[in-house]
Amino acid sequence: MNTPEALKNIRVVLCATAHPGNIGSAARAMRTMGITDLALVNPQRYPDPQTQWFAAGAVDVLESARVCATLEDALEGVSFAVACSARRRDIAVPLTDVRSAAQEAVAQAQQQRVAFVFGNETSGLSNDEVSRCHLLASIPVDPAFSSLNVAAAVQVFCYELRMACGAALPEERPPLLAAINDVEAFYRHLETTLVEIGFLDPRQPRKLMQRLRRLFGRTRLQVEEVNILRGILSGLTHPQPRRSSKDEK
Amino acid sequence: MNTPEALKNIRVVLCATAHPGNIGSAARAMRTMGITDLALVNPQRYPDPQTQWFAAGAVDVLESARVCATLEDALEGVSFAVACSARRRDIAVPLTDVRSAAQEAVAQAQQQRVAFVFGNETSGLSNDEVSRCHLLASIPVDPAFSSLNVAAAVQVFCYELRMACGAALPEERPPLLAAINDVEAFYRHLETTLVEIGFLDPRQPRKLMQRLRRLFGRTRLQVEEVNILRGILSGLTHPQPRRSSKDEK
Numbered sequence: 091m092n093t094p095e096a097l098k099n100i101r102v103v104l105c106a107t108a109h110p111g112n113i114g115s116a117a118r119a120m121r122t123m124g125i126t127d128l129a130l131v132n133p134q135r136y137p138d139p140q141t142q143w144f145a146a147g148a149v150d151v152l153e154s155a156r157v158c159a160t161l162e163d164a165l166e167g168v169s170f171a172v173a174c175s176a177r178r179r180d181i182a183v184p185l186t187d188v189r190s191a192a193q194e195a196v197a198q199a200q201q202q203r204v205a206f207v208f209g210n211e212t213s214g215l216s217n218d219e220v221s222r223c224h225l226l227a228s229i230p231v232d233p234a235f236s237s238l239n240v241a242a243a244v245q246v247f248c249y250e251l252r253m254a255c256g257a258a259l260p261e262e263r264p265p266l267l268a269a270i271n272d273v274e275a276f277y278r279h280l281e282t283t284l285v286e287i288g289f290l291d292p293r294q295p296r297k298l299m300q301r302l303r304r305l306f307g308r309t310r311l312q313v314e315e316v317n318i319l320r321g322i323l324s325g326l327t328h329p330q331p332r333r334s335s336k337d338e339k
Numbered sequence: 340m341n342t343p344e345a346l347k348n349i350r351v352v353l354c355a356t357a358h359p360g361n362i363g364s365a366a367r368a369m370r371t372m373g374i375t376d377l378a379l380v381n382p383q384r385y386p387d388p389q390t391q392w393f394a395a396g397a398v399d400v401l402e403s404a405r406v407c408a409t410l411e412d413a414l415e416g417v418s419f420a421v422a423c424s425a426r427r428r429d430i431a432v433p434l435t436d437v438r439s440a441a442q443e444a445v446a447q448a449q450q451q452r453v454a455f456v457f458g459n460e461t462s463g464l465s466n467d468e469v470s471r472c473h474l475l476a477s478i479p480v481d482p483a484f485s486s487l488n489v490a491a492a493v494q495v496f497c498y499e500l501r502m503a504c505g506a507a508l509p510e511e512r513p514p515l516l517a518a519i520n521d522v523e524a525f526y527r528h529l530e531t532t533l534v535e536i537g538f539l540d541p542r543q544p545r546k547l548m549q550r551l552r553r554l555f556g557r558t559r560l561q562v563e564e565v566n567i568l569r570g571i572l573s574g575l576t577h578p579q580p581r582r583s584s585k586d587e588k
């Protein structure tokens with residue numbers, strides 16, 4: 091899948107980021123998911139070589155990143171904004187999880203620009219910042235250890251945005267299954283062989299064949315596999331004399 | 340949600356990790372999602388202070404982490420293993436995406452131990468390592484920039500594992516809606532007021548009231564909000580004389 095159109099309308103806004111490495115990691119996280127519009131509100135150390143190191147090649151995101159003085163500036167041109175925060179507030183912004191927020195954002199981003207807003211590593215987003223957004227979205231975390239790194243959070247949000255665009259792995263062509271009649275012929279061959287070698291007593295079959303059918307049925311035998319299995323069965327009952335070393339030459 | 344039982348049966352295996360910071364970030368990523376069983380196969384620099392820095396407090400994960408000489412050792416006691424890799428192979432391990440893999444793994448982890456295996460930052464997993472696993476799972480990435488950091492990949496997998504356990508945000512009690520009759524009384528009040536101030540001509544209403552109903556209907560008015568709105572309407576038509584400064588004392 092190339093970059094879905096909706097992802098071109100998604101902006102990531104990082105507010106008051108303290109560590110320049112996190113800005114680089116966030117840029118890399120965005121870029122892997124096909125999101126490239128980054129705005130930085132009052133980054134504490136920027137530019138900084140660490141940002142480049144952690145971006146690991148996602149330099150196009152950094153080169154086009156805008157540094158803004160206020161969140162208002164960073165939301166210029168944006169119609170729908172999602173505050174990304176683990177902390178709940180007693181303010182009137184509906185709370186949702188990252189998956190639902192991504193789905194709603196991608197629907198909006200078909201037509202309009204959408205922003206995801208992330209706060210400072212320690213203090214997060216202020217209530218004033220959250221109240222400028224339409225949704226407050228959280229990643230479910232272990233309540234005993236909720237310290238999610240900001241770039242890791244950006245990674246999860248951008249991943250969900252790409253998934254919400256219907257990102258799927260390119261389809262694999264399913265393997266060719268053996269014809270049912272060929273598989274039945276294998277079962278008959280198997281049964282005959284098991285009787286021949288004395289493993290199956292036709293007078294006391296004890297559901298052995300049903301069990302073997304269940305085993306092989308689950309694997310959905312392929313053409314070549316049926317040939318291999320029948321070759322093994324033939325080998326069991328009609329062993330070929332080992333070729334002499336003269337023949338091998 | 341506290342730690343679901345299934346997550347206690349999930350092991351993360353990092354093979355030949357080059358950067359100690361990535362081990363720390365991966366430990367932190369695991370811990371935020373409630374996963375704590377970590378095995379390290381031949382880490383290139385370990386222990387190392389960087390690991391602790393990047394773990395940001397997820398020290399319990401590091402303290403119980405096992406260092407193994409081979410993948411075989413790291414998979415001790417594991418019944419179901421998922422190879423996590425962006426690279427496709429021409430080997431007979433079914434390919435799936437991270438979400439489906441997480442769902443299958445959580446189902447298995449109700450009863451048995453499950454491992455997610457991640458490769459080296461540069462070379463990934465070898466075909467031999469992948470072929471010891473039951474599934475090959477990938478995170479969908481932008482094909483033009485597929486360089487996902489290993490700890491970021493661990494974050495996405497662990498997030499999907501937690502989601503697959505039915506992780507949901509604790510339910511919010513929905514706000515109390517105003518009674519329908521009170522909302523109707525507000526609409527009547529609004530209409531009367533709009534006629535009174537000359538904004539609505541009863542002879543040419545032009546669907547104004549339907550439009551306003553649609554607007555307020557979408558917001559699902561709450562009790563207090565209806566009171567506020569009716570207060571505003573009363574204020575518009577029966578303005579209160581501003582209290583004198585004497586009254587305010």
